Amino acid sequence: MNGGVSMNGGVFMNSRASVKGIEEILPRALDxxxxxxxxxxxxxxxxxxLPLAVAADAVRRRLHxxxxxxxVVDRNINYTNVCTAACxxxxxxxxxxxxxxxxLDREAVFAKIxxxxxxxxxxxxxQGGLHPSLGLDWACDLLRAIKSRYxxxxxxxxxxxxxxFARESGLPLRVVIERLREAGLDSIPGGGAExxxxxxxxxxxxxxxxxxxxxxxxxxxxxxxxxxxxxxxxGHVETIEERVRHILRIRDAQDKFGGFTAFIPWSFQxxxxxxxRDGAVRQMATGLEYLKLVAVARLLLDxxxxxxxxxxxxxxxLAQVALVFGANDFGSTMLExxxxxxxxxxxxxxxxxxxxxxxxxxxGPAQRNTYYKVLREF
Numbered sequence: 085m086n087g088g089v090s091m092n093g094g095v096f097m098n099s100r101a102s103v104k105g106i107e108e109i110l111p112r113a114l115d116x117x118x119x120x121x122x123x124x125x126x127x128x129x130x131x132x133x134l135p136l137a138v139a140a141d142a143v144r145r146r147l148h149x150x151x152x153x154x155x156v157v158d159r160n161i162n163y164t165n166v167c168t169a170a171c172x173x174x175x176x177x178x179x180x181x182x183x184x185x186x187x188l189d190r191e192a193v194f195a196k197i198x199x200x201x202x203x204x205x206x207x208x209x210x211q212g213g214l215h216p217s218l219g220l221d222w223a224c225d226l227l228r229a230i231k232s233r234y235x236x237x238x239x240x241x242x243x244x245x246x247x248x249f250a251r252e253s254g255l256p257l258r259v260v261i262e263r264l265r266e267a268g269l270d271s272i273p274g275g276g277a278e279x280x281x282x283x284x285x286x287x288x289x290x291x292x293x294x295x296x297x298x299x300x301x302x303x304x305x306x307x308x309x310x311x312x313x314x315x316x317x318x319g320h321v322e323t324i325e326e327r328v329r330h331i332l333r334i335r336d337a338q339d340k341f342g343g344f345t346a347f348i349p350w351s352f353q354x355x356x357x358x359x360x361r362d363g364a365v366r367q368m369a370t371g372l373e374y375l376k377l378v379a380v381a382r383l384l385l386d387x388x389x390x391x392x393x394x395x396x397x398x399x400x401x402l403a404q405v406a407l408v409f410g411a412n413d414f415g416s417t418m419l420e421x422x423x424x425x426x427x428x429x430x431x432x433x434x435x436x437x438x439x440x441x442x443x444x445x446x447x448g449p450a451q452r453n454t455y456y457k458v459l460r461e462f
Contacts (some may be wrong), residue, residue, distance in 0.1 A: 106130045110139040113383045124328035127380045140379035140410030147389060148412045152461070153442040154390075154452040157435065158207035158239070159200040159202070159419040161224075163188045168212020169244065171289040172460060173278070175356035177213050187215065190229055197234050200419060207416075207454050210240035211275055218262060219247040227268035237454045238268055239313075242275030243301035247293045257304050265310060271454055272305050274315035274348060279322045280330040287321050288359060299337050306343025311455065314344045314388070318377065319351040319369025320359060327377065331384050338387045345456060346413060347385055349377050350394035371402050375409045382410025390456060395438075404441040411451075446457050 089146075107124045119127075127136060143152070164187040179184040197208055206266060208230075212218070223245075236315050243262065249261045278288060280295035293301075302312050314334045318327050331347075351369040352359070361382075375396075380390050392413040395403035403414065408419035416434050439462050442449035451460040 103258060106132060106135065110135055112381075113139055114142055114303040116386070117279055118386055119384050121239065121328055122334060123326070124380055124384050125325055127383065128324050128328060128376055130441065132378075133376065134380045136376060137409050138380040142407050143382050144391075144393040144410045144412050151447055152347075152458070153407055153412055153414055153447045153449050154440075154450050154456060154458065155414040155418075155435075155438050156207055156416045156452055156454065157200075157203065157205040158416045159187070159196060159205055160252050161193060161196050161208055161210045162212055163193065163210055164212040164215045164218065168216060169289060169291045171292060173288050173317070173352055173357050180216060183186065187218070188227065193230070194233065195228070197230065197236060201234065201236060203419060204451075205236070205417075205419065206459070207237040207239050209273055209416075210238065211242055211245065211273060213246045214244065219252040220255070220263065223249060224263055224267035227264065230273045231268035235269045239271045239273055239454055241267060242355075243298045244276040244292050246272070246301050247297055257301060258308065260345065261301075261308055261310065263306050263309065269310075271310055271345075272302070272312040274344075275315040277315045277327055277330070278317045279320075279324045280333045281318075284320075284322045284326055294332065301407070302343065303337055303340055306341035311345050312345050313392075313425045314338075314347050316347070316377075316381075317352055318349060318374065320455075325454075328380070328384070331381055335385055338385075344388050345454070346390035347381055347388050348392040348394060349381060350397040351375075353397060372396055373400065375400065375406060377405045378411050380388055381410040400437055400441050404445055406445060407416070407442070407445045413456075414442060414449075 104374075106126055108121065109126060112121055129133045131134065133149045147365055162176070163174055165178050165185065166185045167181050170177060170179070200208060219431045223241065230236070230238060246257070246260060246264070250257050253260060276292060277298055278285060280298065285294060286294065302314070305312055316327075316330055334344065334347060351374055378391060378393070385391070390413045391411045392415045393411045394401035395415060398406070417438065439449040449462045
């Protein structure tokens with residue numbers, strides 16, 4: 085590849101021209117100029133990987149000059165796999181009454197939390213399906229029960245779940261979020277974003293909320309003072325332009341209240357899913373696509389401080405490479421993960437492996453909390 089870094093930090097291109105002029109786009113990104121949809125598409129379409137990495141890494145170093153890569157010690161608790169949304173990309177859900185359907189009782193949830201605390205965890209991420217019998221009152225009772233017993237951050241209930249609680253209870257969205265917060269909810273994960281475009285959503289998750297409602301849930305949470313993450317599941321039926329538009333919709337929402345702590349992209353895992361079986365997805369997203377997406381997200385999201393890798397879908401080695409493509413967070417130790425595993429993908433990255441990957445990338449590993457406060461450096 086032809087490309088490099090000039091003495092003043094700008095990216096230049098040598099004799100071979102890049103696709104759609106990224107030699108003009110990257111210096112603007114490095115100068116802090118806000119990039120457009122057209123710019124993002126050009127960057128995702130380019131085959132010039134090195135200049136893209138150099139620019140994204142430069143932005144990461146400017147935002148995080150301490151040279152630190154963080155991670156959180158936590159556990160995913162999927163309280164149920166019963167879900168009426170029946171998304172075509174999901175291999176985890178079961179219809180109510182299915183022999184494999186379950187709802188965790190409180191004792192099982194408490195046991196998982198106690199193990200997490202024993203291992204130094206600071207957070208639990210609880211998510212489940214849209215269960216016909218589990219509404220707002222059930223969620224609030226569970227939150228209160230957890231908080232009455234344990235000092236742990238509850239990062240739980242994605243926007244589709246919160247929307248379901250609002251529809252089930254008949255209450256306004258803001259009231260629902262305030263009740264959840266009063267009961268013990270500390271922050272909201274970015275699940276259910278998939279691609280923030282209703283053409284795509286009609287194909288992969290037609291029973292789930294549209295992209296504008298997903299944004300509305302997040303903005304309402306931000307407005308009442310809660311922090312959330314933003315995610316993206318790509319590599320199925322979306323176009324390059326729809327990938328970029330997703331990122332820009334996160335950026336636009338972030339301009340309002342600044343409530344997103346991180347952006348977390350991961351690739352669709354086709355195994356055992358309806359979407360994978362019906363031939364709609366001809367080819368799985370590659371590692372190269374992942375690295376480009378991480379870099380472009382870092383260049384476009386000028387108002388989101390943290391880009392998180394996805395070792396769960398990419399594996400620890402590719403996640404390590406992403407640390408020089410603009411990412412600054414290794415995600416979580418994820419003491420338990422069920423959704424991606426149901427699609428046939430099972431990567432493991434215990435804390436020792438995460439620390440080693442960060443060090444080998446020439447960066448300093450640090451354990452953080454949900455709000456990116458550093459708790460411990462290694």
